[in-house]
Amino acid sequence: xxxxxxxxxxxxxxTIKRTAVTFNTxxxxxxxxxxxxxxxxxxxxxxxxxxxxxxGKSTLLNVLAGFIKPTSGSALVGDEPxxxxxxxxxxVFQDYALFxxxxxxxxVAFGLERQGIGKQERYARALDNLDxxxxxxxxxxxxxELSGGMKQRVAIARVFATDPSIILMDEPFGALDALTxxxxxxxxxxxxxxxxxxVVFVTHSVQEAVYLANRVIVMTARPGRIKLxxxxxxxxxxxxxxxxxxTLEKLVYDQLDEELAKTFSLxxxxxxxGD
Amino acid sequence: xKSAAKPFGSSIVPFIYASLFxxxxxxxxxxxxxxxxxxxxxxxxxAETFFELIISGELFVHTGASLGRVVAAWVLSAVVAIxxxxxxxxxxxxxxxxDPLIELFRPISPLAWIPLAILWFGIxxxxxxxxxxxxxxxxxxxxxxSGVKGVDxxxxxxxxxxxxxxxxxxxxxxxLPAAMPTIVVGLRISFGTGWAAIIxxxxxxxxxxxxxxIADGMEILRSDLxxxxxxxxxxxxxLIDAVFRILNNRxxxxx
Ligand SMILES: Nc1ncnc2c1ncn2[C@@H]1O[C@H](COP(=O)(O)OP(=O)(O)OP(=O)(O)O)[C@@H](O)[C@H]1O
Ligand SMILES: [Mg+2]
Numbered sequence: 001x002x003x004x005x006x007x008x009x010x011x012x013x014x015t016i017k018r019t020a021v022t023f024n025t026x027x028x029x030x031x032x033x034x035x036x037x038x039x040x041x042x043x044x045x046x047x048x049x050x051x052x053x054x055x056g057k058s059t060l061l062n063v064l065a066g067f068i069k070p071t072s073g074s075a076l077v078g079d080e081p082x083x084x085x086x087x088x089x090x091x092v093f094q095d096y097a098l099f100x101x102x103x104x105x106x107x108v109a110f111g112l113e114r115q116g117i118g119k120q121e122r123y124a125r126a127l128d129n130l131d132x133x134x135x136x137x138x139x140x141x142x143x144x145e146l147s148g149g150m151k152q153r154v155a156i157a158r159v160f161a162t163d164p165s166i167i168l169m170d171e172p173f174g175a176l177d178a179l180t181x182x183x184x185x186x187x188x189x190x191x192x193x194x195x196x197x198x199v200v201f202v203t204h205s206v207q208e209a210v211y212l213a214n215r216v217i218v219m220t221a222r223p224g225r226i227k228l229x230x231x232x233x234x235x236x237x238x239x240x241x242x243x244x245x246x247t248l249e250k251l252v253y254d255q256l257d258e259e260l261a262k263t264f265s266l267x268x269x270x271x272x273x274g275d
Numbered sequence: 276x277k278s279a280a281k282p283f284g285s286s287i288v289p290f291i292y293a294s295l296f297x298x299x300x301x302x303x304x305x306x307x308x309x310x311x312x313x314x315x316x317x318x319x320x321x322a323e324t325f326f327e328l329i330i331s332g333e334l335f336v337h338t339g340a341s342l343g344r345v346v347a348a349w350v351l352s353a354v355v356a357i358x359x360x361x362x363x364x365x366x367x368x369x370x371x372x373x374d375p376l377i378e379l380f381r382p383i384s385p386l387a388w389i390p391l392a393i394l395w396f397g398i399x400x401x402x403x404x405x406x407x408x409x410x411x412x413x414x415x416x417x418x419x420x421s422g423v424k425g426v427d428x429x430x431x432x433x434x435x436x437x438x439x440x441x442x443x444x445x446x447x448x449x450x451l452p453a454a455m456p457t458i459v460v461g462l463r464i465s466f467g468t469g470w471a472a473i474i475x476x477x478x479x480x481x482x483x484x485x486x487x488x489i490a491d492g493m494e495i496l497r498s499d500l501x502x503x504x505x506x507x508x509x510x511x512x513x514l515i516d517a518v519f520r521i522l523n524n525r526x527x528x529x530x
Binding site: 065066067084085086087089090091093095097098099101110111114115158162 | 427429430432433435436437438439440444448449452453455
């Protein structure tokens with residue numbers, strides 16, 4: 001295999017400094033979603049974020065994307081504080097968020113147009129990125145004609161097209177069937193290994209986390225804090241069946257189980273033990 | 276494009292059946308009740324009148340006049356209601372101010388405006404267009420508001436992270452296209468309500484138009500003219516709706 005790694009990579013680290021989020025609701029008492037969190041993410045890291053439902057994973061990602069402002073603390077990409085959504089901070093959404101009034105190639109070229117790139121170059125780059133996810137032939141299809149897996153591949157092509165320095169993904173494969181999911185995991189890894197962008201990937205699947213990431217972070221039940229921060233040194237592509245893989249999976253599961261128990265005893269109240 | 280042609284072709288068939296059914300019932304009623312021609316002329320006689328009016332060109336004059344009024348009022352409505360609706364959908368404060376006003380005006384039928392329309396604008400074209408304007412305004416406004424407010428927030432976020440860094444860019448690149456299908460539905464519905472209000476508008480001292488044809492037919496005891504006017508309104512209503520549906524399909528990425 002030839003090394004296609006580009007030397008002018010756009011990839012940056014992320015620094016999360018004492019970042020906390022409390023939601024003020026008009027009806028209920030304030031919801032503390034994130035306890036002050038500190039995290040340093042190196043450029044080119046692939047972080048998997050796992051934790052019980054409602055622990056604040058999406059909240060953290062939304063802070064990094066600039067969709068919500070932290071109640072306290074700050075987060076930086078490179079040396080720049082995150083203040084608002086930015087085309088340099090790519091996001092892949094769980095439900096694809098493709099623009100249904102545009103066809104596939106115009107979806108991928110959307111950000112490039114906003115960057116002021118001319119039509120010819122825009123389309124050429126969009127096609128390259130579609131090719132990367134194996135969808136060059138669908139460039140002129142309507143997005144409503146695509147399957148869920150194809151839609152998410154278009155969304156991946158769209159986020160890589162603008163060459164952002166970080167990519168945030170919130171359960172991007174959560175809505176897909178197991179086979180499609182495996183295929184996309186594989187494809188994402190290949191792309192990431194080529195361009196080494198910093199990825200923060202939220203998932204509910206421990207297997208997915210251990211398969212993809214070089215650093216897995218387990219969050220506690222709400223209010224979210226960091227429970228486990230573990231580097232995964234296994235070589236890619238990883239073997240689900242290997243004993244090393246299994247051991248790592250178990251390590252993550254054990255941490256997660258403790259937190260899940262907390263979540264359920266909180267939600268179940270007295271009814272849980274009474275059953 | 277194949278898929279667009281098929282529903283259109285197959286949607287015509289039910290109308291043919293419905294027409295046959297109506298004509299049959301109509302003929303049966305005439306035969307069995309021995310209705311007076313002045314009250315209910317048989318279908319055949321009505322058809323004759325219909326073709327006479329077509330050949331003389333009179334029907335086109337009336338239809339053209341009515342259509343012209345509806346189109347003028349509807350365009351005017353769109354020009355006012357769409358920007359207003361966009362602003363209301365976008366700015367919550369503005370909507371909160373406008374909403375009670377609109378809720379108060381909305382239940383008032385266009386018919387109720389006839390006296391004021393005459394007082395304010397006299398019996399010329401302006402009054403008629405005003406009545407149809409009232410009839411077409413609210414469907415466009417309400418659909419535009421709900422179109423803008425109904426834009427999937429995830430699409431807005433997607434727009435933001437893909438470089439729509441100003442309100443203006445976000446609005447033209449994401450919100451407007453996302454709201455478009457709902458706005459087009461509003462335009463379609465309002466053309467229908469405007470077309471249905473043509474009689475009310477032309478009831479007042481019109482010299483031409485389908486409403487005039489109907490009112491005049493009643494005065495000179497020519498029910499066949501009344502029926503021709505009614506049938507023309509019905510058929511055109513369906514045709515116009517069909518045209519809008521085709522237009523709608525072009526924006527039908529939503530469902
Ligand atoms: N806009 C909001 N207003 C009030 N509370 C919110 C808001 N957004 C999230 N929350 C609350 O903050 C907590 C964390 O939510 P978040 O969506 O970050 O969880 P999550 O870890 O992504 O969960 P899941 O795995 O189910 O997606 C939850 O208790 C949630 O109800
Ligand atoms: Mg979430």
